[in-house]
Amino acid sequence: MGSLGTFGSGPGQLDRPGRLIIDQRGNILVDDSGNKRVQVLDKDGLFIGYLQSELDGPLNFNNVIGIDIRLGRILVVDAGLNKIYIFNQSYTLLEEYDLPIPLLEASFRFSNSIYGLS
Numbered sequence: 001m002g003s004l005g006t007f008g009s010g011p012g013q014l015d016r017p018g019r020l021i022i023d024q025r026g027n028i029l030v031d032d033s034g035n036k037r038v039q040v041l042d043k044d045g046l047f048i049g050y051l052q053s054e055l056d057g058p059l060n061f062n063n064v065i066g067i068d069i070r071l072g073r074i075l076v077v078d079a080g081l082n083k084i085y086i087f088n089q090s091y092t093l094l095e096e097y098d099l100p101i102p103l104l105e106a107s108f109r110f111s112n113s114i115y116g117l118s
Contacts, residue, residue: 004028004045009035012047021067029074031064038064038076040091051076053093059085
């Protein structure tokens with residue numbers, strides 16, 4: 001297995017990468033925490049894009065604690081912003097939900113995958 005990206009803030013560059021998941025196409029979604037974004041890379045680690053809103057471009061995340069794929073939708077849980085984001089398979093934001101209690105104070109149960117949500 002090779003490495004993903006180089007250090008920096010440009011497309012395909014990472015600063016403190018965190019959680020990641022591989023989607024149905026074999027693309028890699030990686031929490032680029034130092035740049036406050038989630039990047040999409042192909043199986044060879046080349047930049048494809050960002051998780052983004054249709055109008056505003058890449059979303060700024062604060063503290064991603066989970067990325068998962070359920071029923072063809074990409075879910076991102078951000079404890080810093082206290083939100084759950086839902087994206088389509090084209091990596092565009094469909095919905096976002098405020099959580100009723102701060103995740104940093106709540107107990108959060110992960111599935112068997114350390115990167116997934118249960």
